[in-house]
């Protein structure tokens with residue numbers, strides 16, 4: 370929560386010998402509260418690092434290349450907590466309502482990591498396990514709770530059973546109906562996720578140059594921020610952008 374965050378930020382500032390809080394203290398505190406402690410000393414093989422860079426660049430690009438998504442705030446391959454990397458999106462507004470389009474795009478962004486691994490290394494890893502779980506949970510909500518499947522309609526289904534609260538549980542007919550519906554739910558969830566996986570893959574395939582630039586930038590600098598991500602998406606020379614920003618900061 371907020372109090373926790375402010376305390377952490379104060380601790381970071383004190384640690385760095387500052388007498389007042391700066392934005393970067395909050396940034397660091399936010400990451401620590403969200404993701405756990407940075408583990409700069411964690412032993413990550415060169416191959417794992419490359420894989421993580423492409424995986425995270427995959428998430429970030431699939432987000433940045435589409436409209437109606439939250440802006441990418443930062444991408445990092447510094448290990449933190451149990452994660453080897455992180456792509457952070459920050460909503461520009463508090464979203465109380467999720468449109469179907471926004472929810473679908475979230476799934477495509479979650480699939481961007483695995484899609485990049487497959488495209489570049491022709492290999493998949495367990496690194497995308499959490500993404501796949503989150504995408505599946507979201508797709509299930511869309512189908513079973515939010516009525517966002519055209520096939521199944523605006524009906525609420527009990528998690529995974531295929532039973533609507535209205536159908537009841539007794540009678541063979543009802544059970545058959547329930548099994549059939551459960552099958553349809555699974556099919557809809559699978560369709561949602563594979564469609565978005567394919568979309569993520571083709572977005573990355575069409576923007577392979579940007580994927581490579583972003584992954585190489587991550588391997589070189591470990592962290593890139595919103596401005597640098599935008600520069601890469603716009604096809605600007607990231608080395609020049611970095612240099613110009615550093616010169617500006619030094620002034």
Ligand code: ZN
Pocket residue numbers: 424428482483496497500
């Ligand atoms: Zn991921």
